[in-house]
Amino acid sequence: MNPAGHPDAADDRGFLAPPGGRRGLGSWVFSTDHKRIGLLYLGCILALFLAGALLGLAMRLKLMTPGNELLAAQTYNAVFTLHGVIMIFLVLIPSIPASFGNFLLPLHIGANDVAFPRLNLLSWWLYLAGALVAFVSIFSGSGAPDTGWTFYVPFSQRTTTNVSVAVLAVFILGFSSILTGLNFVTTIHQLRAPGLTWRRLSLFVWSLYATAWIQVLATPILGITALLIFSERVLNLGLFDASRGGDPLLYQHLFWIYSHPAVYIMILPAMGVVSDIIPVFARKRIFGYKMIAFSSLAIASVGSLVWAHHMFTSGMSDLAVLVFSFLTFIVAVPSAIKVFNWLSTLYKGSISLEPPLLYTLGFIWMFSVGGLSGLAQGAAGANIHVHDTYFVVAHFHYVIFGGTGLGLFAALHFWLPKMFGRMYNRRRALAAFWVILAGMNLLYFPMFILGLMGMPRRYYDYLPQFATGQFMSTVGSWILALGLLLMFHNLYAGLRRGPLAGPNPWGAATLEWTLPSPPPRENFAQEPVVHKGPYDFPRQGGHA
Amino acid sequence: MPEPRRDQAGAKLGMWLFLYSEMVLFGGLFLLYAAYLHRYQPEFHRAAQGLDALLGGINTVVLITSSLFMALSLTALQTGQPGRCLGMLALTVLLGASFLVNKALEWGEKFQHGIYPGSPGVLALPPGEGTFYSLYFALTGLHGLHVLVGVVLLGVVMLMLWRGRLRQDHPALLENAGLYWHLVDLIWLFLFPLFYLIT
Ligand SMILES: [Cu+2]
Numbered sequence: 001m002n003p004a005g006h007p008d009a010a011d012d013r014g015f016l017a018p019p020g021g022r023r024g025l026g027s028w029v030f031s032t033d034h035k036r037i038g039l040l041y042l043g044c045i046l047a048l049f050l051a052g053a054l055l056g057l058a059m060r061l062k063l064m065t066p067g068n069e070l071l072a073a074q075t076y077n078a079v080f081t082l083h084g085v086i087m088i089f090l091v092l093i094p095s096i097p098a099s100f101g102n103f104l105l106p107l108h109i110g111a112n113d114v115a116f117p118r119l120n121l122l123s124w125w126l127y128l129a130g131a132l133v134a135f136v137s138i139f140s141g142s143g144a145p146d147t148g149w150t151f152y153v154p155f156s157q158r159t160t161t162n163v164s165v166a167v168l169a170v171f172i173l174g175f176s177s178i179l180t181g182l183n184f185v186t187t188i189h190q191l192r193a194p195g196l197t198w199r200r201l202s203l204f205v206w207s208l209y210a211t212a213w214i215q216v217l218a219t220p221i222l223g224i225t226a227l228l229i230f231s232e233r234v235l236n237l238g239l240f241d242a243s244r245g246g247d248p249l250l251y252q253h254l255f256w257i258y259s260h261p262a263v264y265i266m267i268l269p270a271m272g273v274v275s276d277i278i279p280v281f282a283r284k285r286i287f288g289y290k291m292i293a294f295s296s297l298a299i300a301s302v303g304s305l306v307w308a309h310h311m312f313t314s315g316m317s318d319l320a321v322l323v324f325s326f327l328t329f330i331v332a333v334p335s336a337i338k339v340f341n342w343l344s345t346l347y348k349g350s351i352s353l354e355p356p357l358l359y360t361l362g363f364i365w366m367f368s369v370g371g372l373s374g375l376a377q378g379a380a381g382a383n384i385h386v387h388d389t390y391f392v393v394a395h396f397h398y399v400i401f402g403g404t405g406l407g408l409f410a411a412l413h414f415w416l417p418k419m420f421g422r423m424y425n426r427r428r429a430l431a432a433f434w435v436i437l438a439g440m441n442l443l444y445f446p447m448f449i450l451g452l453m454g455m456p457r458r459y460y461d462y463l464p465q466f467a468t469g470q471f472m473s474t475v476g477s478w479i480l481a482l483g484l485l486l487m488f489h490n491l492y493a494g495l496r497r498g499p500l501a502g503p504n505p506w507g508a509a510t511l512e513w514t515l516p517s518p519p520p521r522e523n524f525a526q527e528p529v530v531h532k533g534p535y536d537f538p539r540q541g542g543h544a
Numbered sequence: 545m546p547e548p549r550r551d552q553a554g555a556k557l558g559m560w561l562f563l564y565s566e567m568v569l570f571g572g573l574f575l576l577y578a579a580y581l582h583r584y585q586p587e588f589h590r591a592a593q594g595l596d597a598l599l600g601g602i603n604t605v606v607l608i609t610s611s612l613f614m615a616l617s618l619t620a621l622q623t624g625q626p627g628r629c630l631g632m633l634a635l636t637v638l639l640g641a642s643f644l645v646n647k648a649l650e651w652g653e654k655f656q657h658g659i660y661p662g663s664p665g666v667l668a669l670p671p672g673e674g675t676f677y678s679l680y681f682a683l684t685g686l687h688g689l690h691v692l693v694g695v696v697l698l699g700v701v702m703l704m705l706w707r708g709r710l711r712q713d714h715p716a717l718l719e720n721a722g723l724y725w726h727l728v729d730l731i732w733l734f735l736f737p738l739f740y741l742i743t
Contacts, residue, residue, distance in 0.1 A: 115554045182561040190554040220565045224572035228682070236662025237678040239576060245671025246678075250579055254572055 014421070014518035032117035033521060037124050038103030039419065045091055045099055046488075048131065052086040053484065055079050060443075060477040063470050066462055073460050077146035078161070080458055082138065084149030085166065089173045090131055092404055093262060096269035097215075098127070098180055100411050101208050103419065105184060107512035107519065108202050110193025110528040115186040119179055126176035130169045137165035148458060150259070153240040153251045157232050164233045167226040174223045177265075181215025184208055193511075195530035202510050202534040203292050207272025210296035214261045214268075218304060222258035225251070252314055256307035264303045266400055267367075268296055270407025271338055274360050277414055278342050279535040280508040281357035282349025286535045288341035295334035302331045312383045321380045328378035335371055339364060354506065355429035359410035362437050366402020370395055373448065388458075391451025397444045409436075412491060417501035421517040424494025432487035439480025446472045510534045555716040556723075563727050566690075570731055573683050577738060580675050587672025592743045594659070595680070599650050600740035603643050604732065610639035611729045614722045624712050626705060633702050636725065640695040647688050651681075680739050687735060690728045697721050 015035045019027055028036055059079055062071045071079060102120065106113050114120050138144040141162035147155055151170075156163050188209050192201075201209075228251075231237050238244035240251045279286045286292065308316060308324040316324075342364060351357070373395040376382050386392065417423050446469035451457075455466045462470065504513040511528060512519065581588050617632030651660075658665030661681050666674045701721045704710045710717055 115551065116558060119558075178562075178565050182558055182565070185561055186554050186558045189557060190551055216561050216565050217568055220568035221572050224569050227686075228572075231661070231682065235681075237682060238662065238666075238674060239678050239682070244667070245580075245584065245675045247579070247583075250576060254575070257572075 012516055014516060015521040016518050019521060032121050034102050034106050034113050034117065034120060035519065037120055038099050040124055041094060041102060041127070042099035044127070044131065045095055048086055048090045052083055052091055053481070055083040055086070057477055057481060059083060060474040064474040065471065066464055066467050074143070074146065076460050078144035081145050081148050085134060088149050089170055090134065092266040092400060093173070093177055094127060095266065095404060095408055096273060096411060097184070097208055097211055100273070100415060101184065101269060104415065104512060105187060105205060105208055106191070107515070107523060108205050108510055109188065109191060109196055110511050110524060110530060111187065111191035112523045114183050115190055116183050120183055123176045123179040123183070126172055126179070130173035130176060133165060133172060134169035137162045137169060141165065150255060151229055153232070153248045156229055157240065164230055167229045171223050171226040174219045174226065177215050178219045181212035184212035185216065193528050193530055200530055200533050203275035203286065203289070204272035206293040207268045207275070207296050210300040211265050211268045214265050214300050218258050218261040221254060225254045225258065249314055252311050253308065256310045260307040260310065261304045263400065264299055266404045268299060270363065270404045271296070273407045273411045274342060274363055276510065277356045277360045277410055278345050280506050281352050281354055282346050283537060284345055284349040286341070287344035291337050292341050295337045298334040299331060302327065306331055309378050312380055313387045325378055325380045329375060332371065332375055339368060355426060355433065356410050356414035358430060358433050359406050359413055362433060363403055363406040363410060366398050366406060366440065370398025370402055374399065386451050388456055389451035390447040390455045390457055393457050394444045394447035394451060402440055409487065414506070416491060416495055417505050418512060418517045420495040421501055422495050422498035423501040423505060424490050424498055428486065428490040432483050432490060435483030435486060436480060439476050439483050442476030443473050443480050507537065509537050552714060552716045555720060559720040559723050563723060566727060570686070573686065577679050577683070580679065584672025584675060587670060588676050589743055591673035591676035592739060595740050596650065597740045599646060600736050603646050604736050606639050606643050606646070607729045607732050610636045611726055613639065614725050618715065618718055618722055621712060621715050621718055630702060630705055633698055633705070637695055637698050640691055640698070644688060644691055647684065683735055687728070687731055694725050694728050697724065
C-alpha cells in the first residue's frame with residue numbers, strides 16, 4: 001500500500017484505488033470511508049438532480065403556450081409534485097452537506113473520518129431506501145402523488161393517489177438527514193486536530209455545524225408530520241379533519257415548523273462554500289470571520305421562529321401576522337451580514353477570476369435578488385397580493401437554484417480536482433457559467449412579473465395575458481439545460497482525462513490541500529497540528 | 545488494522561443529540577395535544593373519564609421501577625459485577641415487557657367497546673372527545689413502539705454483555721441504552737397525567 005503523502009506520485013489514485021484489491025460496487029456501497037460515502041451521495045444527488053430537472057423541463061414545455069395539452073392535467077399535477085419532492089427531499093436537503101460535507105469535514109478538521117463511520121454508511125443506505133420508496137410511490141397504487149411537495153390537508157387525506165407511500169419515503173429521508181446531522185455535530189466537537197480551535201475552523205465547517213443542528217432539531221417535526229399524514233390516511237385518525245373537530249391549519253403549522261428551517265439546511269452549506277472560495281481567489285483573509293460564523297448560528301436559531309410567514313392568508317390573528325412578519329425581516333439581517341462580508345473580502349483583493357469564483361459571484365447575485373424578493377413576501381401586506389403566485393416560485397428558485405444550486409456548482413469546480421486529482425477545462429467552465437446564468441434569469445425573472453400580474457402557481461393553464469412571460473420562461477429553461485449539459489460534460493471530461501491537478505491547484509490554505517489529490521485512504525498519515533487560521537495564505541500581499 | 549477508536553464521550557454526545565431529536569418528534573404531537581386541549585377543554589375532561597387511571601398508574605409504577613433497575617445495572621457494570629448487571633437488565637426488560645402487555649390489555653378493552661382509530665364508535669363521539677381518543681392512540685402508540693424498541697435494544701445489550709463484549713472500561717453502549725430507556729420513561733410521565741388524570 002502507498003504510504004500517505006506522496007504528492008509527486010503521478011498515478012497515485014489515493015482513496016479511489018480499490019481497497020485491499022477489492023473492487024467493484026461492494027467496495028463502495030459497504031465502505032465506511034467518509035470520502036467514498038461523500039462520492040456516493042454526490043453521484044446519487046446529481047443523478048436525481050437530472051431527473052428533477054427533466055421533470056421541470058417537461059413542465060415548462062407544457063406551459064409554453066396557453067391551451068397546450070402536451071401533458072394531461074393529472075399527469076401535470078404528478079409532475080410538479082415529483083419535481084418538488086425529488087428536488088427538495090432527495091437533492092437539496094442532502095446536497096452539499098451529505099456530499100461535500102462528508103468528503104471535506106474530516107479533512108478540514110484534520111481527522112481521519114467522521115465520529116460514527118458506520119452510522120454514516122447507514123445514513124446513505126437510508127437515503128437510498130428513501131429514494132427507492134419514493135420511486136415505488138410513483139409507479140404503484142393508483143397513480144403518482146398529486147398534492148404538491150407540501151402534502152397539504154385535506155387534499156392529501158382525500159386524494160386516491162399514492163400519498164401514503166410518498167410520505168413514508170419522506171420519513172425515511174428525514175431519518176437519514178437526522179443521523180447525518182448528529183454525526184457532524186459530534187465530529188466537530190470531538191475530532192478537531194490539536195491546535196484547531198473553534199476560531200480556526202473553516203467557515204464551511206461552521207456552516208455545516210449550524211446546518212447539522214437544524215437537521216437534528218427540526219427534521220423530527222417533519223418525521224412526525226409525515227407519520228401523521230400516513231396515519232390520517234391509513235388509520236383514519238381525523239386529527240386534521242375539520243368535520244371531526246380537527247384543524248387543517250395545525251397541519252400547516254407542523255409542516256412549516258420544519259420546512260422553513262429546511263431552506264436553511266439547503267442554503268447554509270452553500271454559504272459556507274462561498275465563504276471558503278472567496279478568500280482563496282481574492283488572496284485575502286476573509287473579512288469579518290467571526291460575524292460570518294456567528295451569522296450562521298443566528299440564521300439557524302432565528303430561522304426556526306419564522307415559519308408562519310407561509311400562512312398569512314391561511315387564517316391567523318393580526319398580531320401573529322405582525323410578529324412572524326417582523327421576525328422574517330430580522331432573519332434577513334444575518335444573511336445580509338454575510339453578503340457584505342463577502343463583498344468586503346473581494347474589495348482590494350488580488351482577484352483571479354477562476355471558475356469557482358465566477359460561480360460564487362453568480363451565487364451572490366442570484367441569492368441577493370432572491371433574498372430581497374423574499375422580504376417583499378415577508379411584508380404582511382405585499383404577501384396577500386403575491387401569495388401562491390409565480391412570484392413565490394421565482395423567489396424560491398432564485399434563492400435555492402440560484403443560491404444552493406450555483407453554490408453546489410462552485411463547490412464542484414473548486415473541489416472536484418481534489419476529489420479526482422484532475423482538472424477540467426477552464427475556458428469551457430467559464431463559458432458554461434454564462435449560459436447557465438443567462439438561462440436561469442430568463443427562466444425565472446419573467447415569473448416575478450407573471451406573479452405580480454396575478455398568475456397563480458401550480459395552475460394547469462392560463463389566460464392569454466400571461467402568454468409572453470410563460471413563453472420566455474420556457475425558452476430560458478432550454479438555455480439553462482444547455483448550460484448544465486456544457487458544465488457537466490466539461491467536469492466529467494476533466495475528471496476522466498484532464499491534466500493532473502496537483503495537491504493544491506488554487507493555492508488554498510485549508511487542510512485538505514496539504515494532502516495529495518485524490519487524498520489517500522487514511523487521510524492524514526500523522527495527525528496534523530494546526531498553527532494558523534484557514535485563510536492565512538502563505539505568500540500574502542500587503543493585506544492582512 | 546489499528547484498534548477501533550473508542551470515544552466514550554463522543555458516543556454519549558451522539559446519543560444526547562439523538563434524544564433531542566426524539567423529544568422533538570414527540571413534541572410535534574404534544575403541540576397538537578396542547579392546541580386541542582385549549583379548544584376542547586370540557587370534552588377532554590369528559591373523554592378522559594373513559595380511561596382507567598388505575599391501569600395507567602400501575603404502568604407508571606412499572607416503568608419508574610424499570611428505570612431504577614436500569615440505573616442499578618450500570619452501577620453494577622461500573623463496579624465490576626457483570627453478573628449482577630445482567631440480572632438487573634433482565635428485570636428491566638421484564639418490566640418493560642409487562643408495560644407492553646398491560647398496554648395491550650388496555651387497548652384491547654377499548655377496542656372491544658368499539659373505540660379504536662377511525663371506528664364508528666369514535667366517529668359517533670362529539671368532535672372534541674373523538675380528537676382526545678385519536679391523540680391517545682397516536683401518542684401511546686408511538687410511545688409503545690419506543691418501549692418495544694427499547695426492550696429489543698436492551699436484549700441486544702444483554703447478549704453483548706453475555707458474550708463479554710461489553711466491559712467496565714467502555715460502558716458507553718450500556719449508558720446510551722440507559723439514556724434511551726430513561727427518556728422513554730420520562731415521556732410516559734408526561735403522557736400519564738395528560739390522558740389519565742385530567743378528568
Ligand atoms: Cu419560509
